[in-house]
Amino acid sequence: MQHERDKPLLAIVLSVALHAVALTLATQYAFGVPKQDAPPPDEPIMVVEFLPVPEVAAPPPQTTPITTPPPVQQAITPDIAVASAPPTPIDPTERAPITMDAPPAPSAQDWAFAAKYPLKNSKAYRYTWGQQVRSLMGTAVEGPDQGVVRFRIEIAPDGTMTRLETLWTTSAAAEQVARQAIARMPPSPPTPTGKPLVFEKTISFSPFVTDIPPIYKDDCLPDPPSFANRFAWNGHGQPGQAETPTPEPGESMAMEDCLKLLPQDSIEAEAAHDQRQLEQWGSSKLGR
Known part of the structure; x- marks a missing residue:
């Protein structure tokens, strides 16, 4: 029974103790009583040791083989014409001059035929005479001495030359060589007609021209008729018709x-x- 009566008293004591503890805690918080923190735990200490780096042999250098690049081919355009350089002029002193040997002298048969051919103002005689002169002039050489000369010649009926006149020339040297050759000519046969023969002859002393x-x-x-005004007057004498040429x-x-x-x-x-x-x-x- 007594134990029953002690229970309320025990509850009061416990209630008072709890309130005292709560009052103590509230007082510490209100008056800023510092709260003691727990000491920090011990931190581990790490020790780092640096070891020397071992020496490593360097690898041998790698040699790259040298290769020659392929030649670059230039594209050729067939539609575009490439202008070529003008040709270099040829210096005439760098080559030998062109020459032409003298033609052979007329044979005795050639002169025999010429002396008996009276047609066309003794055509064969005139050609043979010019061939004889050209054969005596010698070799024609390309250069300043080459040229052409035209003569008016008169030959007597016995074949003797009585007149030699220079009408024109392109080279004084060619004219001189021709006159020297005429002076060395052998005697010519009589003219085919038995009359004086008057004609004009061109002698070419050139390596590019030959007498044909x-x-x-x-x-x-008969010769074709040529136009001529038969009533033309030269101012001398009485005017009249021109004479008919002798056949x-x-x-x-x-x-x-x-x-x-x-x-x-x-x-x-x-x-x-x-x-x-x-x-x-x-x-x-x-x-x-």
């Missing part, structure tokens, strides 16, 4: 006798004759 043999096949035909020996000769005098033309003469006709009368389109 004449054509005889048309010598029996050549071949024109008064019978055709059969004339044809017997004609020789056979050479191939060189035929080719030269055709070339002259083409240059004189041919069209310019034919040469293209």
Whole structure:
């Protein structure tokens, strides 16, 4: 029974103790009683030891093989024309000059035929005379001494030259060589007509020009008529009609006798004759 009566007293004591503890805590908080913190735990100490770096042998240097790059090919454009440099002019002193040997002298047969051919103002005699002069002039050399000279010649019936006149020349040296050759000519045969022979002859002393043999096949035909004003007056004497020219020996000769005098033309003469006709009368389109 007594134990029953002590329970309320124990509850009061416990209640008073709890309130005292709560009052103590509230008092410490209100008056700023510092709260003691717990000491920090011990931190571990780390010791770092640096060891020396071992020496390592350097690797040998790597050599890269040297390769030659392939040649660069330049693209060729076929549509674009590349202008070439102008050709270098050739110095004429760097090469040997062009020369032409003198033609052979006329043979005795050539002079025998020329002395008996009266047609066309003794055509064969005039050609043979010029060939004799050119053969005595010697070799023609390219240079300042080359040239052309034209003479007017008169030959007596016995073959003696009685007149030599220079009409024009392109080289004084060529004229001098021609005159020296004429002075050394052997005696010429008598003229075919038995009369003085007057003619003009061009002598070429050049390595690029030769005297072309004449054509005889048309010598029996009369010359085509040439225009001339027969009423023209030169101012001397009385005006009147011009005289009719005297016919050549071949024109008064019978055709059969004339044809017997004609020789056979050479191939060189035929080719030269055709070339002259083409240059004189041919069209310019034919040469293209």
